[in-house]
Amino acid sequence: MTHTTTRRIFIARGVAGSCALLATSMGAQAAPSRAEEGDETALALGYKHDTNKVDAKRFPNHTAAQKCSNCSFYQGAATDDWAGCAMFGRKHIAGQGWCSAWAKKPG
Numbered sequence: 001m002t003h004t005t006t007r008r009i010f011i012a013r014g015v016a017g018s019c020a021l022l023a024t025s026m027g028a029q030a031a032p033s034r035a036e037e038g039d040e041t042a043l044a045l046g047y048k049h050d051t052n053k054v055d056a057k058r059f060p061n062h063t064a065a066q067k068c069s070n071c072s073f074y075q076g077a078a079t080d081d082w083a084g085c086a087m088f089g090r091k092h093i094a095g096q097g098w099c100s101a102w103a104k105k106p107g
């Protein structure tokens with residue numbers, strides 16, 4: 001193996017390693033964590049992943065038609081299963097979920 005060939009292999013391995021690192025970091029950014037119903041914010045807001053499981057005694061004005069996907073704070077498309085919400089920082093919440101900050105999306 002010549003010196004030039006060895007150098008080419010070294011450079012190719014470096015590029016491949018960099019690509020793998022970049023793909024890994026991009027993958028981590030593409031999958032934000034999901035809110036848990038037991039999270040401090042979720043408990044304070046009465047958040048549930050499923051709007052049908054909201055505590056009716058605690059939230060008597062809630063209706064099953066109220067969902068994150070039709071809330072003005074939902075940051076995804078209405079058809080997205082999970083998306084961001086202004087109330088939950090970087091965590092995603094369920095499109096079929098609900099919390100007491102629900103506000104009808106205009107339109």
Ligand code: SF4
Nearest residue numbers: 068071073085099102
């Ligand atoms: Fe869902 Fe709206 Fe509550 Fe966010 S503010 S968790 S989108 S109901």
